[in-house]
Amino acid sequence: MTEARRVEHQMTDKGYVPVYTTAVVDQPWDSYTATDHAVWGQLFRRQSELLPGRACNEFVDALRALEMSDREIPKFDDINRHLMKATGWKLIGVQGLLPELTFFEHLAAREFPVTWWIRRPDQIDYIAEPDLFHDLFGHVPLLMNPVFANYMQAYGEGGVRASTFGPESLANLTRLYWYTVEFGLIDTPQGMRIYGAGIVSSKGESLHCLDSAAPNRIGFDLRRVMRTRYRIDTFQKSYFVIDGFEQLFKATVDPDFGPIYDEIKGAETVPAGDLREGDRVFQSGSGEGWLLDGDV
Ligand code: PHE
Ligand code: CO
Numbered sequence: 001m002t003e004a005r006r007v008e009h010q011m012t013d014k015g016y017v018p019v020y021t022t023a024v025v026d027q028p029w030d031s032y033t034a035t036d037h038a039v040w041g042q043l044f045r046r047q048s049e050l051l052p053g054r055a056c057n058e059f060v061d062a063l064r065a066l067e068m069s070d071r072e073i074p075k076f077d078d079i080n081r082h083l084m085k086a087t088g089w090k091l092i093g094v095q096g097l098l099p100e101l102t103f104f105e106h107l108a109a110r111e112f113p114v115t116w117w118i119r120r121p122d123q124i125d126y127i128a129e130p131d132l133f134h135d136l137f138g139h140v141p142l143l144m145n146p147v148f149a150n151y152m153q154a155y156g157e158g159g160v161r162a163s164t165f166g167p168e169s170l171a172n173l174t175r176l177y178w179y180t181v182e183f184g185l186i187d188t189p190q191g192m193r194i195y196g197a198g199i200v201s202s203k204g205e206s207l208h209c210l211d212s213a214a215p216n217r218i219g220f221d222l223r224r225v226m227r228t229r230y231r232i233d234t235f236q237k238s239y240f241v242i243d244g245f246e247q248l249f250k251a252t253v254d255p256d257f258g259p260i261y262d263e264i265k266g267a268e269t270v271p272a273g274d275l276r277e278g279d280r281v282f283q284s285g286s287g288e289g290w291l292l293d294g295d296v
Contacts, residue, residue, distance in 0.1 A: 004028045006117045007096035009129055018129065020099045027076045027093045027116050036118050041070040043124065043133045046203055054210060055200050056186050056193040058148070058245075062141035073118065073132065079140060087149035091140065097129060100170065101163050107156025112143060125204065138197030139181070147245040148195075152181070154253040162257065169261040172226035179225045180248060185209065185217060185241045192217070192241070192282070208235045214288045216273065217241055219280030222251050223260065228270045229295040237273035237290055241282055271295055 002023035009016045048070070052060050066082050068074050076091045083089045092106065094113040106113050114135040119127045127134075142148045155177065162169045182198035183205075192210055199205045209215065216238040218224070225240055242248045270276060272295040275284060 001026050002095075004031075004093065004116050005095050016128065018097050020097050021095050022098060022102050023095055024113075025093045025095060025116060029073070029075055032073050032118075035121065037072045039118050039121055039124065040073045040133065043201075044068065044070040044137065047137065047200065047206070050203060050206055051194070051200060054194055054206055056188060056195050057190075058145045059141050059195060059200060062144040063137075065144055066141060068137070074136065076114065079136070083140070083143055086144045087146055089143045089149055089152075091136070101160065104156045104159030104163065107152055108160055109156070110149075110153050112139060112152070114140070126202075134197065134201040138201035142195060142197075145245065147249055151245065151249050151253065154249075155181070158252075158257060162261070165258070165261055168265055169257070172261055172264065173257070175226055175228055175230065176222070176252065178230050179228065179238075179240045180220075180242070180252075183209075183230075183236050183239055184220075184248075185239045186245075187241050187243055187282070195242075205235050209239055212288075213283075213286045214290065215239055215283070216275055216279075216285040217282035218275070219282065220248065220251065221278075221280075222255070223264055224270070224276065224279070226260070227264055227267060229272045231272055231294065232296055233294060234291060237285065237287075237295075 002025050004025040004027075007019050007021050009018050048063060065086075066074070066079055076093060080090050083091070089110045089112060091114045092111045093116040096115055098106070098113055103113065115131050118132040143152065159173055162173045180196070182196050184196040186193050186195050194200055194206060194209060199209050215236060218238055218240055220240045220242045228238065231237060273285065273287060273290055275281060
């Protein structure tokens with residue numbers, strides 16, 4: 001087993017560049033400092049107070065079932081006992097970002113890569129890359145849900161397959177991940193709720209995505225999502241809303257993406273903030289505060 005290192009982006013003459021590693025590491029739990037545990041505790045308290053009534057019940061209930069608390073950084077082995085029993089998923093420790101194909105292969109094997117290290121106190125509100133809080137608090141609770149757990153595995157298999165089709169297909173699939181797993185909203189009988197990991201791990205975006213007049217909220221449509229660019233450095237301009245995890249599963253796992261990639265190949269991409277004919281619009285965003293460039 002490789003010794004755990006903290007791998008972050010690097011500053012070069014081209015600006016910040018992400019650094020990728022493939023190693024799987026044991027969580028060096030004894031090496032967390034009092035500050036690391038305190039950062040976890042502060043973020044955990046803040047989000048677990050904010051999220052009831054904002055995040056979907058599946059997320060909020062799973063936090064409790066996983067026995068995470070603000071006392072200390074959870075041990076991956078303890079989380080894994082719960083996960084294994086519920087859905088057969090397992091966390092593996094990683095040092096930072098993984099190359100795309102490696103990431104897909106882990107998901108296909110029902111292994112979720114979690115960055116072992118946590119952000120510093122000066123990064124409480126924003127960090128450019130995924131850390132332990134984002135990965136563990138944001139992503140892992142929904143892996144307790146059988147339908148979502150199957151979606152994530154199927155996504156990994158779909159990624160391995162898309163890797164053989166080329167960069168455009170991969171970009172289509174990455175947008176699907178972004179607008180579901182990271183920034184998805186779900187329409188429930190109790191109202192609009194959050195399920196995306198990038199939202200639940202961020203105080204600012206947990207408020208913004210539901211309360212602000214600025215962003216669009218649009219009903220989920222596979223081809224539309226696959227063509228829509230996104231923001232990595234600011235709140236999203238558009239969120240896509242599913243009716244439930246079953247709907248998401250049916251819309252993505254059942255169809256063969258091969259012909260769909262071909263069909264949308266060469267079609268123009270949609271800017272992150274645009275509304276299009278045929279959109280099921282829950283909210284037409286005011287666009288307040290939007291930067292004009294920077295969609296990726
Ligand atoms: N159905 C997709 C394919 O044929 C795989 C997939 C499943 C992709 C779930 C994303 C999410 O490639
Ligand atoms: Co993430």
